[in-house]
Amino acid sequence: MSTTPPNSSMPASVGASPRKQAPRKLHILHLEDVELDHELVVAHLRRGGVDPQIRRVDTESDFVTALDQTWDAVLSDYNLPGFSGLVALDLLRARDAVLPFILVSGEIGEDTAVAAMRNGASDYLLKSNLARLVPALLHAVEAGESRRARAAADDELARSRTRLSELAQHLQTSIEMERAAIAREIHDDVGGSLTAVKFDLAWIARNASEPAMAERARQALESVKHAVDASQRIMHNLRPAILEQGLIAALQWMAQRFEKRTNIVTLFRTSHEQLNLPTGVPLVAYRTAQEALTNISKHAGATRVRVDLTVAGGVLSLEISDNGRGLSPQDLAKARSFGIRGLHERAGTVGGWVDLSSTASGTTLILSIPLEDDPTGLKPDSCAEPAASPAPPGNGVHDPSRWGEL
Ligand SMILES: Nc1ncnc2c1ncn2[C@@H]1O[C@H](COP(=O)(O)OP(=O)(O)OP(=O)(O)O)[C@@H](O)[C@H]1O
Numbered sequence: 529m530s531t532t533p534p535n536s537s538m539p540a541s542v543g544a545s546p547r548k549q550a551p552r553k554l555h556i557l558h559l560e561d562v563e564l565d566h567e568l569v570v571a572h573l574r575r576g577g578v579d580p581q582i583r584r585v586d587t588e589s590d591f592v593t594a595l596d597q598t599w600d601a602v603l604s605d606y607n608l609p610g611f612s613g614l615v616a617l618d619l620l621r622a623r624d625a626v627l628p629f630i631l632v633s634g635e636i637g638e639d640t641a642v643a644a645m646r647n648g649a650s651d652y653l654l655k656s657n658l659a660r661l662v663p664a665l666l667h668a669v670e671a672g673e674s675r676r677a678r679a680a681a682d683d684e685l686a687r688s689r690t691r692l693s694e695l696a697q698h699l700q701t702s703i704e705m706e707r708a709a710i711a712r713e714i715h716d717d718v719g720g721s722l723t724a725v726k727f728d729l730a731w732i733a734r735n736a737s738e739p740a741m742a743e744r745a746r747q748a749l750e751s752v753k754h755a756v757d758a759s760q761r762i763m764h765n766l767r768p769a770i771l772e773q774g775l776i777a778a779l780q781w782m783a784q785r786f787e788k789r790t791n792i793v794t795l796f797r798t799s800h801e802q803l804n805l806p807t808g809v810p811l812v813a814y815r816t817a818q819e820a821l822t823n824i825s826k827h828a829g830a831t832r833v834r835v836d837l838t839v840a841g842g843v844l845s846l847e848i849s850d851n852g853r854g855l856s857p858q859d860l861a862k863a864r865s866f867g868i869r870g871l872h873e874r875a876g877t878v879g880g881w882v883d884l885s886s887t888a889s890g891t892t893l894i895l896s897i898p899l900e901d902d903p904t905g906l907k908p909d910s911c912a913e914p915a916a917s918p919a920p921p922g923n924g925v926h927d928p929s930r931w932g933e934l
């Protein structure tokens with residue numbers, strides 16, 4: 529092994545560089561057992577305008593040790609005593625997929641050259657024709673640099689996509705928490721006060737000495753009842769209390785209400801009596817169905833909707849399909865449409881995903897959530913009630929302090 533300093537004297541025949549610009553400094557590892565061949569390579573590099581910081585090695589162990597250093601390229605002989613260029617290539621590629629590797633051999637058959645290129649060599653040259661050495665080397669180095677730059681850009685893009693997705697998921701979770709907090713405040717502050725006022729007005733209406741006062745109190749009582757209904761409706765929109773009765777009951781109720789409101793025939797089917805779902809999953813499924821049904825009423829022009837809930841092979845699937853006009857990739861790319869994008873992120877918060885398929889005869893949206901491997905790592909909750917006769921929200925006994933767990 530020897531190291532040739534970059535400014536060592538050169539053979540007269542290959543003297544000064546014909547190029548005007550400053551020689552390009554390249555760190556080159558040269559696997560070559562013949563010193564003379566090495567010097568010839570160095571001479572060709574200098575003549576071609578390269579300032580080689582070159583190190584020659586001729587054994588496998590020296591080659592492997594040298595790979596710990598940073599190189600711009602590897603030049604390698606094909607046949608070495610006890611070692612070969614192709615083995616060196618394998619060793620290099622196991623550590624670095626991009627570093628340029630050029631086979632420089634006394635004799636190299638077409639098959640060998642093809643095998644080398646297939647295994648990741650950048651180029652191959654014959655020792656008898658080193659005129660191509662510098663162009664081949666510079667080309668390989670540039671290709672390697674642009675591959676590295678592309679890989680770095682791809683990595684950065686992937687990292688930024690991940691960060692964006694994490695942010696979007698965090699926003700979804702924050703929105704739900706904020707909704708729950710507002711719903712709780714309405715329940716505790718507004719709801720509590722309205723109930724107290726209701727009782728007082730009822731008492732006044734009963735005990736008023738003058739009929740006009742009793743009538744006024746009854747009117748005020750009506751207004752307060754409206755306010756109670758409104759606050760319950762707002763609370764429900766903020767946080768679906770029906771989910772306390774289980775996802776099945778909630779979806780059944782949602783489907784019935786949707787059909788009543790839109791006149792679109794809506795069929796909810798599930799083969800399960802009850803489900804024990806991990807925390808977070810019922811709310812994600814509920815919000816997914818809610819957005820899918822809202823989309824159907826807004827965009828699909830459908831006359832029939834099917835909502836199917838199944839759990840098979842440890843995966844919960846919620847499928848909402850309609851017989852409407854279908855949607856196109858352009859629809860999904862609308863700049864100001866966030867519903868379906870939000871569903872993807874929302875599903876991600878519990879380790880699930882959303883698939884969307886569409887034809888001219890309808891759209892199907894499927895939410896899938898693996899259940900065996902609970903991605904939130906939280907214990908299962910008790911959203912496990914029979915599907916029969918869900919009570920409408922607002923008039924059942926419910927405790928909004930539990931809503932954060934849904
Ligand atoms: N079931 C459907 N049938 C036909 N088109 C649909 C359906 N669902 C969605 N689309 C189309 O896909 C687009 C994107 O839907 P998405 O829910 O993301 O946004 P949006 O409903 O327009 O707005 P928002 O952000 O309020 O949800 C819709 O604008 C609509 O053109």
Ligand SMILES: [Mg+2]
Nearest residue numbers: 819823867868
């Ligand atoms: Mg929408």
